[in-house]
Amino acid sequence: MDGQGSDGRMSDTRLSGKVMVTGGAGYIGSHAVLALADAGYDVVVVDNLVTGFAWAVDSRATLVEADVSDIETIRTTIREHGVRAIMHFAGSVVVPESVSDPLKYYRNNTAASRALIEAAVAEGVPHFIFSSTAATYGTPERVPVQEGDPKAPINPYGMSKLMTEIMLKDIAAAHPINYCALRYFNVAGADPAGRSGQSTVGATHLIKIAVEAATGKRGHVGVYGTDFATRDGTGVRDYIHVSDLAAAHVAALELLVAEPSESHTLNCGYGRGFSVLEVLDAVDRVTNMTIERRMEGRRAGDPAELVADNGAILAALPWRPERDNLDGIVRDALAWERKLAEMGK
Incomplete structure (x- = not known):
């Protein structure tokens, strides 16, 4: 766990205690637990199991059922x-739901995060990594979007996350804690070893929905919006494999430990976007099927295009994408969907 400092000397990046993973029974959190445990970290998961699953928590971690x-x-x-x-x-994390029920998002995301940060400060926890989102940018003025570009969320989900980022910045200025806010673009896929994946019933992620259709759980895939100012009229997103994203969290943790006086905000994406129709074409290729597509109106709170400029994360971390392949992301998601069917879930 040792890394080389900017002056060429080796700096210690090994954490001296355990890592708490909130939401570690959920989709992205469970993959972070796997990445941490694989890297030799001791992990305690805190999850209220409202949307997460106890069986999704790796056996090497300790699960505490509680609300953050x-x-x-x-x-x-x-x-x-x-x-x-x-x-x-x-x-x-459901954007349209945040529009119809904003108070839920300000409670579950902003207010709950404030309580968690208060507990961390009170107990002297020195490092905090936050699961943020590209939704903080709203409809970006340029694509790819950079971390310093204007933040103007167009839905309560993005605003609830941005408010937490602002809290972290202020708290890190006042207390001995540093943080890394990782702004995710569209997370997809599943652990290539089949240990975890997207298991939420009624999930709204496009690739999840498409592989559910491919395995018979859904009859079709809705395409929400065909009149965006994009190459084929459908929304364009930067899809990042969940295992690559989990690896970025481990690298971010080691950066915080190595540089305890520095905090960071970093985009997590590949720097390349695919439209909804291009993703569905990939699913058709991988499954050797034709998934039924139904054209629908736009959903509330959806921007036309979100693609990361990932130059900052590549400069700050030794992390490099290993699974930057759309068909590969779909294959891993499909394999997990088939495993869920075998598990009767």
Whole structure:
């Protein structure tokens, strides 16, 4: 776990205690747990299991069933387990739902994050990694979008995440804690070894929906919006493999440990976008099927195009994408969907 500092000397990047992963029974969180455990870290998962699954938590981790807004339980868990870093994934993530029920998102994302950060500061946790989103940019003025570009969320989901980023910046200026906010673009795929994947019932991720259609769980795939100012009229997104994303979290943790006075905000994407129709073409190729597509109106809160400029993360971390292949992402998602069917889930 040693890395080379900017002056050429070796710097210690090994955390001296456990990592708390909130939302570690969910999709991205469970993959982060795998990446941490594979790298030799001790992990304690905190999840209320409202949308997560206890069976999705790797056996090498300890699961505490609790809500991140419960400050006293979180403080007790930090003390009892010797937590020295927090990776915060817990929250609500459905953009259209955030438009129809904004209070849920400001409660589950912003207010709950504030409580978690308060517990971390009170217990002297020095490192915090936050699961943020490209939705903080809203409809970007340029694509690919850079971290310093204007933040103007067009839905409460993006705003709830941006508010947490602002809290972290202010708190890091006032307390001995550093943070890394990782702004995800569109996360997809599943652990290539078949240990975890997207398991949420009623998920709204395009690739998840498409592989559900390919395995008979859905009859068709809705295409929401065909009149965007894009190459084929459908929304364009930067799809990142969930295992690459999980690896970025481990690298970000080691950066925070190595540079305890520095904080970072980094895009997590590949720097290349695919339209909805291009993704569905990939699913057709991988499955050797033709998935039924139904053209629908736009959903509330959806921008036309979101693609990352990933230059900053490539410069800050030794992380490099290993699974930057759309067909490969689809294959891993499809394999997980078939495994879920075998598991009766």
